[in-house]
Amino acid sequence: xxxxxxxxxxxxxxxxxxxxxxxxxxxxxxxxxxxxxxxxxxxxxxxxxxxxxxxxxxxxxxxxxxxxxxxxxxxxxxxxxxxxxxxxxxxxxxxxxxxxxxxxxxxxxxxxxxxxxxxxxxxxxxxxxxxxxxxxxxxxxxxxxxxxxxxxxxxxxxxxxxxxxxxxxxxxxxxxxxxxxxxxxxxxxxxxxxxxxxxxxxxxxxxxxxxxxxxxxxxxxxxxxxxxxxxxxxxxxxxxxxxxxxxxxxxxxxxxxxxxxxxxxxxxxxxxxxxxxxxxxxxxxxxxxxxxxxxxxxxxxxxxxxxxxxxxxxxxxxxx
Amino acid sequence: xxxxxxxxxxxxxxxxxxxxxxxxxxxxxxxxxxxxxxxxxxxxxxxxxxxxxxxxxxxxxxxxxxxxxxxxxxxxxxxxxxxxxxxxxxxxxxxxxxxxxxxxxxxxxxxxxxxxxxxxxxxxxxxxxxxxxxxxxxxxxxxxxxxxxxxxxxxxxxxxxxxxxxxxxxxxxxxxxxxxxxxxxxxxxxxxxxxxxxxxxxxxxxxxxxxxxxxxxxxxxxxxxxxxxxxxxxxxxxxxxxxxxxxxxxxxxxxxxxxxxxxxxxxxxxxxxxxxxxxxxxxxxxxxxxxxxxxxxxxxxxxxxx
Numbered sequence: 001x002x003x004x005x006x007x008x009x010x011x012x013x014x015x016x017x018x019x020x021x022x023x024x025x026x027x028x029x030x031x032x033x034x035x036x037x038x039x040x041x042x043x044x045x046x047x048x049x050x051x052x053x054x055x056x057x058x059x060x061x062x063x064x065x066x067x068x069x070x071x072x073x074x075x076x077x078x079x080x081x082x083x084x085x086x087x088x089x090x091x092x093x094x095x096x097x098x099x100x101x102x103x104x105x106x107x108x109x110x111x112x113x114x115x116x117x118x119x120x121x122x123x124x125x126x127x128x129x130x131x132x133x134x135x136x137x138x139x140x141x142x143x144x145x146x147x148x149x150x151x152x153x154x155x156x157x158x159x160x161x162x163x164x165x166x167x168x169x170x171x172x173x174x175x176x177x178x179x180x181x182x183x184x185x186x187x188x189x190x191x192x193x194x195x196x197x198x199x200x201x202x203x204x205x206x207x208x209x210x211x212x213x214x215x216x217x218x219x220x221x222x223x224x225x226x227x228x229x230x231x232x233x234x235x236x237x238x239x240x241x242x243x244x245x246x247x248x249x250x251x252x253x254x255x256x257x258x259x260x261x262x263x264x265x266x267x268x269x270x271x272x273x274x275x276x277x278x279x280x281x282x283x284x285x286x287x288x289x290x291x292x293x294x295x296x297x298x299x300x301x302x303x304x305x306x307x308x309x310x311x312x313x314x315x316x317x318x319x320x
Numbered sequence: 321x322x323x324x325x326x327x328x329x330x331x332x333x334x335x336x337x338x339x340x341x342x343x344x345x346x347x348x349x350x351x352x353x354x355x356x357x358x359x360x361x362x363x364x365x366x367x368x369x370x371x372x373x374x375x376x377x378x379x380x381x382x383x384x385x386x387x388x389x390x391x392x393x394x395x396x397x398x399x400x401x402x403x404x405x406x407x408x409x410x411x412x413x414x415x416x417x418x419x420x421x422x423x424x425x426x427x428x429x430x431x432x433x434x435x436x437x438x439x440x441x442x443x444x445x446x447x448x449x450x451x452x453x454x455x456x457x458x459x460x461x462x463x464x465x466x467x468x469x470x471x472x473x474x475x476x477x478x479x480x481x482x483x484x485x486x487x488x489x490x491x492x493x494x495x496x497x498x499x500x501x502x503x504x505x506x507x508x509x510x511x512x513x514x515x516x517x518x519x520x521x522x523x524x525x526x527x528x529x530x531x532x533x534x535x536x537x538x539x540x541x542x543x544x545x546x547x548x549x550x551x552x553x554x555x556x557x558x559x560x561x562x563x564x565x566x567x568x569x570x571x572x573x574x575x576x577x578x579x580x581x582x583x584x585x586x587x588x589x590x591x592x593x594x595x596x597x598x599x600x601x602x603x604x605x606x607x608x609x610x611x612x613x614x615x616x617x618x619x620x621x622x623x624x625x626x
Contacts, residue, residue, distance in 0.1 A: 156405035161462070164369055165422040166394040320371045 001051045001260055002099065003060040003072035005084075015054050018076045022103055023052075040102040048098040060084075064123050065287045066280070067258030070095040075114075077103075084116045089125035091257050121200055123287075130195045131286045132255035134188050135217065135279035139249065141184035142221030143228065143242045146176050150229040151238035160320040169319070177222045184218065205285035209292045213285060216299035216306075217278035223306030224274070226313035233318070249275035274305050321383070322347045322470060322501045323368060328377030330363055330525075337363040338374070339525040347469075350502035352512035354612065355522035356622055361505040364522070365474050368503065369399055382469065395423060398468035400459040402475035408448035412439050412458055415447060416465065423466040430465075437461040437491060453484025460491055471495060473504045477511060489514060509612040521612070523620040537610055542566070545614070546579040546591060546607045552600030562590045575603075584608075 004019060014033050023038040030036055034054040041047035055063065060072040064085075070092045071085035081103065085092035100113055118124065150173075153159040162172060195201040203210060228245060232238040252259055252266075253275035259267065270276050277298045284290045323345035330338040338360045345351055353361040366372040367379055370386040370393060379386070381393050406415050416430045434440045437457040442450065450458065456476055463471060473492070477485040485508075492515055496502055506512055512519050513533045521529045521536070529536055543566045554577055560568045562579075564587040570577035581587040584607045595602055613623055 157401050158404060158406060160366075160371060161399065161401060161404050162422075164371060164394065164397070164399045165419065166391055167422040320366060 001053060001063075001069045002095065003063055003069045004052050004054050005057050005060045005072045005074050015052065016076065018078075019052060022077070038102075048102060050095075050099060050102070061120070061123055062288070064118070065127065066283065067128055067254055068260050070258075070261070071099075074116075081113045082116050083113060084118055086118045086123070086125045087115070089128070091261060092125070121202070124199075126195070126199045127201060127287050128258075128283065129256065130191070130199070130201055131282035132253075132279045134191060134282050135253075135275055136250065136255050137187055137191060138184055138214070138217050138278060139221050139246060139275050141180055141187065142218065142225045143246055145180040145183065145225075146222055147225035147229040147242055148238060149176060150226070151232045151235070154229075154232070154318065154320075155234060157320075163319045169314075169317075173226060173314070177218075180222070181218055185214075188214070201286065203286050204288055205290040205294075206292055209290055209295045210282070210285045212292060212299050213278065213281035213295045213302075216295075216302035217274070217281070219306035220274045220278070220302040220309075221306070223309035223313065226317070227309040228313075230313040230317045249273050252276070253279055255279060272301075274302055277302055321345070322349070322381070323503070324378070324380040325364075325368070326378045328364070328367060328374040328379060330367060330372065330374050336525050338367070340377070341525070341527055342377075343520070343527070345501060345503065347501055348499045349518065350496055350504070350516040351518045351520060352516035353503070353505040353520050353522055354507065354509060354512045354616075356507055356616075358524075359522040360525035361522055362474055363525075365472055365503065365505055369397055369472055370394070395466055396469045398463035398466065398471045400456070400463040400471075400473045400476050402478045404455075404459045404462075406447045406455070406458065406462075409446055411444050411446055412450070413443040415458060416461055419462045419465055425465060429467075433461045433465055436464065436494070438487070451484070453480050453487060456480060456484065456488055457491065460488065464495065468500070470501045470503065473502070475505055475507070477506070477508065485511070512612070519612070521616055521619070523616070523622065528619045529615070533612070536612065536615060542610075543580040543582055544584045544607065544609050546581060546584065546588060546605070547576070548578075548591075548602055548606075549574075549576045549604035550595070550600050551575065551603055552598070554600065555594065555598050558594055558598075559591070562587055562594065564590075 004016065015036055023036060036052045039049045063069040071083055073081055073083060075082045083096050085096060087093060163169060224245060228241045232241055252270045253273050259270045281295050281298045321344055325341060325343040328338055328341050341364060355361050367374055370390060382396055384393060386393060413430060416433060420430055434443055437460055439454060439457055442454060477488055504516060517532060519533060519536060520527050531539060554570045556568055556570045559565060559579060564582040566580040566582060568579050579591060588607055617623055
């Protein structure tokens with residue numbers, strides 16, 4: 001997705017003329033008055049698909065933070081098109097290269113295009129990446145730290161030995177959860193400290209919102225970890241199950257690059273994945289000025305997922 | 321009655337792990353469940369320790385049931401499993417301390433247990449650095465921490481060398497002397513014979529035979545055994561007439577045979593003389609007392625360590 005930004009601050013009600021001329025009537029498809037899809041290239045290897053959306057600069061900056069667009073355009077072919085993006089973001093660079101080539105094929109006599117590097121804190125690629133890494137860290141802490149640990153205890157017969165004591169099963173599982181949560185909080189603090197001192201990333205939103213989304217994400221993945229580990233009897237199946245759950249989220253949930261670049265039909269499914277909800281929530285709290293209220297819905301969803309998985313895991317848990 | 325098991329059945333998918341087993345264990349009694357892998361010993365023991373529940377039948381421990389009195393019963397049963405691998409980066413004392421916290425025990429009990437299991441010198445050693453025998457002694461220490469009325473030991477000496485096994489037996493003997501009820505599963509017949517007054521032989525989920533070591537041997541056959549392999553034709557009829565011979569079996573195809581005799585020391589010299597006079601050569605000779613493995617083989621067609 002590419003944003004086309006009008007710098008005049010006027011009321012926008014249609015896409016600019018120059019874009020319609022560039023894309024051509026035959027190869028472009030209107031999605032709405034302000035949104036257009038354009039496919040270029042005849043050979044399969046040269047094909048590229050762009051979606052343009054007209055918005056003002058504030059909207060474009062927010063969309064870039066959330067990974068909804070790869071870059072935004074200002075200017076026009078007469079004065080030169082300006083591409084605004086973070087050069088550290090490989091997806092943005094790729095979009096720029098494809099788009100510039102597609103535009104230049106239409107008319108080679110136009111003025112040179114210009115790259116405007118985005119260095120504003122909150123809009124850089126690193127601002128997108130760090131919250132994603134934090135979300136992934138929480139997922140791994142739970143799946144490996146709780147799930148794998150429970151499987152390991154079962155293999156060692158220590159699980160059977162533990163539950164043969166008066167220790168309550170719920171306390172036993174809770175102790176694993178609390179233990180990993182403390183370690184995970186420590187890991188995240190280290191990661192954030194690095195991001196703060198090295199990249200100057202600051203938490204823009206409310207700390208309470210951050211705490212809520214962290215706890216909700218943690219509950220979600222702790223529940224999933226208990227469900228994954230409820231029956232596995234050996235390292236092979238345990239390893240396989242954890243990878244089966246974590247790898248699709250690792251690829252799809254927008255940790256390293258935005259999931260908006262995937263086909264449209266997959267986006268609704270990706271958005272309900274717990275890692276997507278957690279990464280988006282953390283991203284909003286860190287790069288935008290969101291408050292507690294703004295993260296309540298994703299938090300409820302995450303706690304719901306965690307509770308259902310935990311209840312199912314406990315029901316089918318194999319203690320010996 | 322300390323343990324009452326009545327008509328208990330337990331199956332997993334298409335495997336009948338325990339089939340209609342009944343067993344009564346009195347206070348202070350030591351019983352051994354003897355059988356090969358897959359005999360159903362561990363499943364039966366897991367039902368006694370309340371980790372699994374029977375499909376049918378009833379189990380009562382100290383006149384209480386697991387459904388109603390789980391918390392009480394957990395404090396009355398000590399458990400040591402085969403090769404329990406405790407957290408490797410905890411010390412011996414920390415491991416005991418962890419388990420003591422589950423029973424709300426005082427620190428002095430940990431010292432007592434360290435003394436009983438003879439690991440005082442290893443109290444600050446990581447579990448990682450303990451030998452197999454020391455780890456099993458630690459498992460035993462964890463089992464006896466809460467001063468349990470019933471001690472369940474699931475193959476506690478499997479994989480240990482003879483010295484480590486003897487060390488563990490000594491600890492168990494001292495616990496027996498203090499009146500603990502002991503349930504032991506094993507496939508070592510000498511362990512069952514040494515530690516337990518009553519032996520139950522299990523196979524395919526059923527109890528095949530039950531009684532003291534001597535009762536079992538007497539019930540299912542008497543006499544010592546002389547096993548031999550011979551190069552030549554063995555004079556079977558002459559051997560049967562030797563003094564003290566109860567029976568004689570000779571397989572001419574394999575060239576091997578067995579004499580069952582009342583007394584080895586009486587019959588062995590006569591057997592050797594017969595061989596010498598018959599101009600045949602012994603290639604292998606073994607004379608021994610009859611064991612539970614012979615008995616088990618006769619009953620089930622399998623060896624105890626299969």
